[in-house]
Amino acid sequence: MHSPVVVLGGGPGGYAAAFLAADEGLDVTIVEAEPRLGGTCLLRGCIPSKALLHVAKVIHEVDDLKANWGVEYPGKPSIDIDKVRARKDQVISNLTGGLGNLAKRRNVTVIQARGTFVNSTTLQLEGDHESIPVGGQLTFDHCILATGSVPAMPPAFNIGSDRVMDSTGALALADIPESMLVVGGGYIGLEMGSVYAHLGSKVTVVELAEGLLPGADRDLVKPLAKRIDKLCEGRVLTNTKVGSLTEVGDKIEVTFEGPAHFGHEQFDRVLVSIGRRPVTRGLGLENTSVVVNERGFVECDDRQRTADPHILAIGDVAGDPMLAHKATHEGRVAAEVLAGKAASFDKKAIPAVVFTDPEIAWAGITETEAKRDGVKVTVEVYPWAASGRAQALGITEGLTKWLVDPDSGRIIGCGIVGSGAGELIAEAVLAIEMGCEVHDVTESVHPHPTLSETLMNAGEVHFGTATEIFKPKRKPASVG
Numbered sequence: 001m002h003s004p005v006v007v008l009g010g011g012p013g014g015y016a017a018a019f020l021a022a023d024e025g026l027d028v029t030i031v032e033a034e035p036r037l038g039g040t041c042l043l044r045g046c047i048p049s050k051a052l053l054h055v056a057k058v059i060h061e062v063d064d065l066k067a068n069w070g071v072e073y074p075g076k077p078s079i080d081i082d083k084v085r086a087r088k089d090q091v092i093s094n095l096t097g098g099l100g101n102l103a104k105r106r107n108v109t110v111i112q113a114r115g116t117f118v119n120s121t122t123l124q125l126e127g128d129h130e131s132i133p134v135g136g137q138l139t140f141d142h143c144i145l146a147t148g149s150v151p152a153m154p155p156a157f158n159i160g161s162d163r164v165m166d167s168t169g170a171l172a173l174a175d176i177p178e179s180m181l182v183v184g185g186g187y188i189g190l191e192m193g194s195v196y197a198h199l200g201s202k203v204t205v206v207e208l209a210e211g212l213l214p215g216a217d218r219d220l221v222k223p224l225a226k227r228i229d230k231l232c233e234g235r236v237l238t239n240t241k242v243g244s245l246t247e248v249g250d251k252i253e254v255t256f257e258g259p260a261h262f263g264h265e266q267f268d269r270v271l272v273s274i275g276r277r278p279v280t281r282g283l284g285l286e287n288t289s290v291v292v293n294e295r296g297f298v299e300c301d302d303r304q305r306t307a308d309p310h311i312l313a314i315g316d317v318a319g320d321p322m323l324a325h326k327a328t329h330e331g332r333v334a335a336e337v338l339a340g341k342a343a344s345f346d347k348k349a350i351p352a353v354v355f356t357d358p359e360i361a362w363a364g365i366t367e368t369e370a371k372r373d374g375v376k377v378t379v380e381v382y383p384w385a386a387s388g389r390a391q392a393l394g395i396t397e398g399l400t401k402w403l404v405d406p407d408s409g410r411i412i413g414c415g416i417v418g419s420g421a422g423e424l425i426a427e428a429v430l431a432i433e434m435g436c437e438v439h440d441v442t443e444s445v446h447p448h449p450t451l452s453e454t455l456m457n458a459g460e461v462h463f464g465t466a467t468e469i470f471k472p473k474r475k476p477a478s479v480g
């Protein structure tokens, strides 16, 4: 069988690339190993985790009503874990079913098989699904490689016990363990740790680095770290390493090694969330001219082209950040490149959102990166305590900040911590992409009372015109 364009992998990178290429008039086949399109994001990532985080947020808000707003009701919320799981699975089914229909309506062929490269223009397909062509070979003019990533599970943690879970295991929500250790205080550890803590588990978080979410700006992480610490009843062990895991009866015994915490302790379940690795091994890439770097990512240019003229790469397999919207955007670029358009990707404003409560979001350059790279920035911070909407909602721990190029006055970065930060950051992405100056934001009328005003207000801090703050402190332009 021959298909001019083949997309290997049907995640948010792969299906976006395939659908857009078909819309451009190309003849497209998706090869996906699993029975459903959707990839990590829909089946075991973004969507199920956000469905569960919604439950966690509502539980928190109910507690807040009781503690701070005089709303009384008897007892604690009781949780029917089967119903929570069923609702989460329904959300996944709704979305993945829709994708199958969208592929059909575009005449995109979907083959359910595992593909490996025989050479630069041929895939060998393995599996037993009827969609696999006789002989199992699929030739193509161009292949878009979109095989994504899988959880990193070092041999020391891979002890063959289902009490030790990766993110997929945690999302399966088999039970609500009494005690749970989360190894890694990054995106997954904090999102899934929050879910389990709100459902009733006693959660301990262990992070190798000095603080949670290493790499993110500390002023953004601080309010979240405080909340997580409260949620985990002080059981956030930073600067600590997990040495070994051993199954002892129906518990996992864990040894801690670190200046802050030493010794061993038992937990009902352990979630290992210490990063993900790109899927490049075992794909037969050595039979092509594709270059894989020392971290396992496929090397490609800003048009998603690899060193092999027949192969493009997108999404998690094509490098950091491993985020669904980055995969989708790269998929669009790859499709347009194959359609002969002058598309390329300037990655200056890919937003990142940690969907905890409070949420953390950033886009463009961060203060941490500016310091590291010696980039001159002026930082304008607006505390949410001065926002009417934040006061009304009782979420005053947040802040919004702009990072401004002091020479041009252009906005080059934004950071937000607070409820809904993930929605608010979209305005910042547009501002950075459009090359806006700070006055473009301050002169755009924002609706009142909303949290979006904090973006306008942080801009007003730049000009000293923020009326809700008594004497705005101006930081001088600084290097780092």
Ligand SMILES: Cc1cc2nc3c(=O)[nH]c(=O)nc-3n(C[C@H](O)[C@H](O)[C@H](O)COP(=O)(O)OP(=O)(O)OC[C@H]3O[C@@H](n4cnc5c(N)ncnc54)[C@H](O)[C@@H]3O)c2cc1C
Pocket: 008, 009, 010, 011, 012, 013, 014, 031, 032, 033, 034, 038, 039, 040, 041, 042, 044, 045, 046, 047, 049, 113, 114, 115, 116, 146, 147, 148, 149, 167, 188, 279, 283, 314, 315, 316, 317, 322, 323, 324, 325, 326, 327, 355
């Ligand atoms: C718990 C969790 C929560 C997340 N939450 C978010 C979030 O809120 N926001 C966000 O932006 N990102 C989130 N992510 C990251 C996001 O899921 C990934 O960045 C995104 O799915 C990457 O898309 P992709 O298309 O590159 O790869 P994937 O989604 O990983 O898809 C790759 C596909 O390729 C298939 N495949 C692999 N090898 C082969 C082969 N040889 N033959 C055929 N098929 C193959 C796989 O079966 C898979 O379906 C989360 C991830 C996890 C684990």
Ligand SMILES: NC(=O)c1ccc[n+]([C@@H]2O[C@H](COP(=O)([O-])OP(=O)(O)OC[C@H]3O[C@@H](n4cnc5c(N)ncnc54)[C@H](O)[C@@H]3O)[C@@H](O)[C@H]2O)c1
Pocket: 183, 184, 185, 186, 187, 188, 189, 191, 206, 207, 208, 209, 212, 213, 214, 240, 241, 242, 273, 274, 275, 276, 321, 322, 323, 352, 353, 354, 355
């Ligand atoms: N909201 C989102 O967009 C979202 C949500 C989940 C996942 N993701 C994506 O998936 C990726 C993987 O998520 P993740 O949380 O597994 O990785 P991560 O890189 O976000 O965090 C891993 C954390 O584990 C720590 N760590 C590493 N080894 C350790 C050890 N031995 N002991 C203790 N801590 C250790 C690291 O210092 C780091 O803080 C993310 O980087 C992100 O790209 C995104």
